[in-house]
Amino acid sequence: MAPPRTLPTIRPGDGSGGTLAFKRDQLAFLTRGLERHGDIFRFRPLGIPMVLVNHPDYIRHILVDEAERYDKNASLFKVVRPVLRNGLIANADTSHWRRQRRMMAPHFTPRAVSAFVQGMTDETARILNRWERDYGIGGTLDVTDEIGQLALRIVNRSLFSADVSDAAQAFERAFGTANAILGAFFRFPFPPLGVPTPSHRRLRRAIADMDAFVSGFIRRRLAADTAPPGEEADLLTLLLHSVDEEDGGGMDLEQLHHEVLNICIGAYETTTNTLSWVFYLLARHPEAEKRLHEEVDRELDGRIPEFGDLPKLAYTRMVVEEALRLYSPAYQFMRRATTDDVIDGYRVPAGSNVLINSYLLHRHPDFWERPAEFKPERFTPEETARRPKHVYLPFGAGHRICIGKHFALTELMLVLATIARGHRLVMPDGAPEIHPEALITLHPKGGVRLRLEQRSSPTTRMRHGYGQRD
Numbered sequence: 001m002a003p004p005r006t007l008p009t010i011r012p013g014d015g016s017g018g019t020l021a022f023k024r025d026q027l028a029f030l031t032r033g034l035e036r037h038g039d040i041f042r043f044r045p046l047g048i049p050m051v052l053v054n055h056p057d058y059i060r061h062i063l064v065d066e067a068e069r070y071d072k073n074a075s076l077f078k079v080v081r082p083v084l085r086n087g088l089i090a091n092a093d094t095s096h097w098r099r100q101r102r103m104m105a106p107h108f109t110p111r112a113v114s115a116f117v118q119g120m121t122d123e124t125a126r127i128l129n130r131w132e133r134d135y136g137i138g139g140t141l142d143v144t145d146e147i148g149q150l151a152l153r154i155v156n157r158s159l160f161s162a163d164v165s166d167a168a169q170a171f172e173r174a175f176g177t178a179n180a181i182l183g184a185f186f187r188f189p190f191p192p193l194g195v196p197t198p199s200h201r202r203l204r205r206a207i208a209d210m211d212a213f214v215s216g217f218i219r220r221r222l223a224a225d226t227a228p229p230g231e232e233a234d235l236l237t238l239l240l241h242s243v244d245e246e247d248g249g250g251m252d253l254e255q256l257h258h259e260v261l262n263i264c265i266g267a268y269e270t271t272t273n274t275l276s277w278v279f280y281l282l283a284r285h286p287e288a289e290k291r292l293h294e295e296v297d298r299e300l301d302g303r304i305p306e307f308g309d310l311p312k313l314a315y316t317r318m319v320v321e322e323a324l325r326l327y328s329p330a331y332q333f334m335r336r337a338t339t340d341d342v343i344d345g346y347r348v349p350a351g352s353n354v355l356i357n358s359y360l361l362h363r364h365p366d367f368w369e370r371p372a373e374f375k376p377e378r379f380t381p382e383e384t385a386r387r388p389k390h391v392y393l394p395f396g397a398g399h400r401i402c403i404g405k406h407f408a409l410t411e412l413m414l415v416l417a418t419i420a421r422g423h424r425l426v427m428p429d430g431a432p433e434i435h436p437e438a439l440i441t442l443h444p445k446g447g448v449r450l451r452l453e454q455r456s457s458p459t460t461r462m463r464h465g466y467g468q469r470d
Helices: 019-024 025-035 056-063 075-084 095-109 112-134 143-160 165-187 198-224 235-240 252-282 286-300 307-312 314-326 381-386 407-419 458-463
Strands: 040-045 050-053 140-142 332-337 341-343 345-350 354-359 423-425 436-438 442-444 449-454
Touching: 019 025, 019 198, 025 040, 025 050, 025 436, 040 341, 050 056, 050 442, 056 341, 056 354, 056 423, 075 252, 075 332, 075 354, 095 112, 095 252, 095 354, 095 407, 095 458, 112 143, 112 407, 140 143, 143 165, 143 198, 143 235, 143 407, 165 252, 198 252, 235 252, 235 345, 252 286, 252 314, 252 423, 252 449, 286 307, 286 314, 286 407, 286 442, 307 314, 307 407, 314 407, 407 423
Parallel strands: 050 354
Antiparallel strands: 040 050, 140 449, 332 354, 341 345, 423 449, 436 442
16 A cells, blocks of 8 residues: 655645735635645644645545544634633533533424524514614615624524513624634734733623623523523523433533523524525525525415425525525634544644635535536535535534534524515615625625515515514
């Protein structure tokens, strides 16, 4: 057997650039690396050993076949750990993570998520009423900000059975600050986070604001020691009473805080950014919007969607999945090689940070025809079956796949269908093209601004439920 080959390497003088090129435009830097070196190569921003892999076979090897060789004690998760601490997203202690996952997984199955559906559609109907009142039909709104507020209302109604109207905007601002600072730090990790620069002080204040948001709800629930009267148990109540099937214990209050914060951030980010892109893409592709409206009209006949409607909304799901292909919020993640490994004949040294970037993977020309185009039809069952499983990773893969996948897909489809049954969000005249901004998560740079239009008469809308749940 031939000895392992040395990985192709990006060097400052080879046309791809070095650390400063990575800092200026991470996606452009990695794209040049793929063009020059192929689907696996290494680079060293500020001396940190990184290996990009961009092929489904390599990704299956890392996340499934040889998953025990790779852990989450990688640079990307070290960057976000000051915010996420030991929650499921960034937890590097495998045994601790498994215990947490065992306790939490029963509350995120499709059946469990179905209990939160009415809250999702109620909050969407409520925000549509407010849009009509505050902006009026024909008014232009900041879709990213508005959907962000909706996403926090939904996740916090599901978590806390609470109305978070005023607190939501403070949480949004705090997370936006943290995301921008940590995104810049990942590209250029200097000076260290412990150094009290102005940006790092802003980060600490943002973390404190998010912590206060979560801890206030937990303190009030502990003081009441029960779910709100007349309500089904919310997620916080379920987590408070979760027990590990192996050791019979629960989670302490510090761990509960970490998990609740992870849920808030994960659910907020997925919904806000995905739906911002969904409405932007539909506004730019009227043929896809028309097909979506035809399905919603046919399957719902003006009703507010319910959980049982989801299997019938096949094209709605395809629209969501295609938006997630083009602009996955969690567009990159990382593993650390704990031992030397060999991938496709290349030696991957122990300690390497292995980077998987779904923004690039989801545009791989060997697996996606005309990958830059918005084509929801890519996600028919037949087309999906033709592709390798690990070429589409909006929620990760393997045993650490996102626990909130079912919650997120349910919410995305229900919000989209609820809005689409009576309204459109259309491109204002002269609106510029929007580009992605690669922070820790992927954002539409500058936000998405669209004009609110009505698809049906006020009489029809009232008959089918608008204005009845505010």
